[in-house]
Amino acid sequence: MQHLSIMDRARNALERGDRFPAATLPPVVVDSWQRCRDAGLDPRGAPRQNVLAFSQVNDRREENAALRRLALAEMQLLYSQIAGSNFMIALGDADGIVLDTISDQHFADSAPGRSIIPGSIWDESQRGTNALGLAAMYHKPVAIYGREHYFSCHGHLSCMAAPILNSRGETLGLLDASCAYEARQEHTHALVRMAAAQIENGLIFQECSGSFIFAFHPRMEYLDTISAVLISVGREGGIISLNRPGIKLLEGLPAKIGGHFDELFEAGFGSAMDGLLNGGVIRIRDRAGSSLFMVCRQIGLRRARAAVAVKAERPRKMPPLLQDRNAPAFVCDDAAVRRSIADIGDAAALRMPVHITGETGTGKDLMARHVHQLSGRKGEFIALNCGAVPENLFIAEIFGHERGAFTNARAEGAPGLARAADRGTLFLDEVADIPPAAQTSLLRFLDSMELRAVGGHKTHKVDIQIVSATNRDLQEMVASRAFRADLYYRLNAFTIRLPPLRARSDFGGVVRHLMEELAPGTPITDAAIAELSRRAWPGNIRELKTVLQRALVRRRMEYIDEECFNGIEPATENDQESCALCRPHPLSRTKCREIRAVFRATKGNTSQTARQLGLSRTTVYKHVR
Structure with a gap:
């Protein structure tokens, strides 16, 4: 059997x-x-x-x-x-x-x-x-x-x-930790008991703000721990509150609410106060003859709390955990994201250009920086927003220019971003906006890794990890001949596809990560995360960050729950049709939407958009970048 x-x-x-x-x-x-x-x-x-x-x-x-x-x-x-x-x-x-x-x-x-x-x-x-x-x-x-x-x-x-x-031994609430049976047990139970004791101590400070609060313990080094006894007394020495360690330590003595300090300690209340209010630690004996160390943690004035009292009411910040230097600086518990980044290190080791796709706000910049980190390159990470550079200056911006190479050129010339990124990474963001004329020059550079400044004669060989990103469909642009097919195939040697926030299985982890960035140590409840998960998030992580910032500004407590999002409307598709700078301003938003609509209709042609609307190209760049 x-x-x-x-x-x-x-x-x-x-x-x-x-x-x-x-x-x-x-x-x-x-x-x-x-x-x-x-x-x-x-x-x-x-x-x-x-x-x-x-x-x-x-x-x-x-x-x-x-x-x-x-x-x-x-x-x-x-x-x-x-x-x-x-x-x-x-x-x-x-x-x-x-x-x-x-x-x-x-x-x-x-x-x-x-x-x-x-x-x-x-x-x-x-x-x-x-x-x-x-x-x-x-x-x-x-x-x-x-x-x-x-x-x-x-x-x-x-x-x-x-x-x-x-202090009367009545249950005010309960703290529970539930986990998989195989996970830590006794250790977790000890942490839960310690957390409950910390809450009890915090309640004493909170509810006895007009009283004196003393901490005492048989050993002085324990005065700053949750093992210390906290006793709250009024101005005449009457006992108002006593924590659990105090009830246990003073067992056999008349340690009760409504009792008096003098009934517990040999030194009278007035004598003890003379030493305690000087800010030092005093030695005192209880009525059973035990020697104790005692210190004043709060002076009996509502507006004059000691630093320790304030500390007891606020979340304690934890030092950051040591992490693997190659660990991403973002949440990647979603299976699709993990699959996307699994082979980045090998791709970077082979110097393969990496192309990142995803909706706006999905974290393409962070992913590009992660590629640079995994490449182990000693050079810099240099980013260029291809949609923010005027067409006639694009080549000079990347490859540099000699003095006087063109009108309004810098008097001293410029080395260009590609040379600045030598032995590092060049990140071409919004790569779909590269002007057609510049696409040929960029393709030639990618094939040889040699560049020549505008107006110059000397070529320079560089060693660069190329990373590109876009929220547009490059294959569709290739089919419509708005983007060179050979450049597209050169850029997407290794492709990373970032899912939209609404499709991510690690939504809660993303929320907690952003909260820790915005307000370290601030709690956010599961109910709040569930409320957020029901939204569409057309602006993805960028929009989520903005909503969390608004909630932090509006909150009335030191935590975020579902009530904090009442009245914070999610962004609509129309809101996303305007740029981030114009979105909060109704008049600017209307103009911005028009500019971006024409820009899309002209397949991303900035000059044509400017001509149709009678605007400068600089104005168009500002709204579509």
Whole structure:
């Protein structure tokens, strides 16, 4: 007979309805399984998945506004500590109802991720044995690993929850981390407990802003850690608040809300204050005779908080993780993006020209810089927007010119961008806008890597990695003879196709990456990301960045949730018909759309567009580049 593990035997007995081996299971699991069985829940069935209406969730969020503000900051920090482990962090209220979640993309897209959402109820009577529900029931940290969950459909998950308590030992909320059963467990559970303790300390500073707050511990080096006791006292020495370490350390003494400082410590309140208000650490004995170190963390004035008090309320910034120097500076968890970049290093090693295609705002510039990084070239990365250079100056811009080579030429001449990019990378952005006359010269240069400045006689050999990019269909332009076929085939030796933002499977990762760039450490909830994912994003990542910036300006708290995007309208297709500079201004936008429409109708001919509209070519360049 095949050997069965203790858990196998327990599960088999549970699912058959037999008596399960209680002595081999954690007591909290045994008791919960029995209650669930008595309630008639089928361990092989599906749990009830009741979810509150959004209006009810909002009401609960408002009731827990102070807790939520601090908790989201800690959840963001916790996310940065355990990222990459296929996990979700959830904040629940005292009833075990989820208020907010922050998760990685993989977990958010899984069945458990879709069930742990704002408004979902994790009471044991509905969801069976689970950490969130049991932490709410017992008012203490609980971890449920794998098949310890009552319902077999949760058997591949590990859930770790800790209550967030006030000074009276009442549960204010719950912090939960759920991850794949194979992922880290005890370590994550410890991080969740530490985060809950940090929130409790933050609440003391927040709710006792008009009181004195002292920190003490038997060892001085622990005064700046979450192990330190925090006690809040009024101006006469009355105890207003005490954190969990304080209740534990002062066990046996009258450490209670409404008590007095003098009942806990041998030195009187006035004597202790004389030393504490001088800003130093004092030694003091409690009434049991234990020696302690004590320091003042907040002076009892609402507008005169100490630096440590402010720090306790704000998200703590994490130093950046060390990364592989060849790792891209952008998110690339989408399968299509990963396939596109898999062989870039080999292509660059063979000096193959790289061509990047994708809609406007999909990150072609970042990808070009990544190609340069992987090439290992010591020279510079030189970028040229081909649509922003006047037609008659294009060749001189790339190859340089001698003094007096043409009217308005620089008196001292110019070496040109190709020579500046020697031993580096030349990035030709908007390559579809290269003037027809310049296409022949560029093709000749690509074949020989030799250049001659306008007005010059001497040729120069250069070693350049060529990268080009466009949001237009070059094959269609070749078919209409608007772009040279031989130049097209020379440029696209290795092609990278960037998908539009709306088609990317790593949308959440892109949002979090941009948030970390714009406002490091600022939490953004899963509900906010879900709200953003429902938009079309015609402007892609560039548009997303703008929307996030607007939300950061409009927010009233130190986090971003779905409410922050109310009133921020997504860009429409018509908005994208104007350039970024004109888009915010209605009068400029109308003129810009007209210029760009004519520019498209003339197949990108700047001179013809300028003639038809009676404008200078410089004006046209400004709107179509």
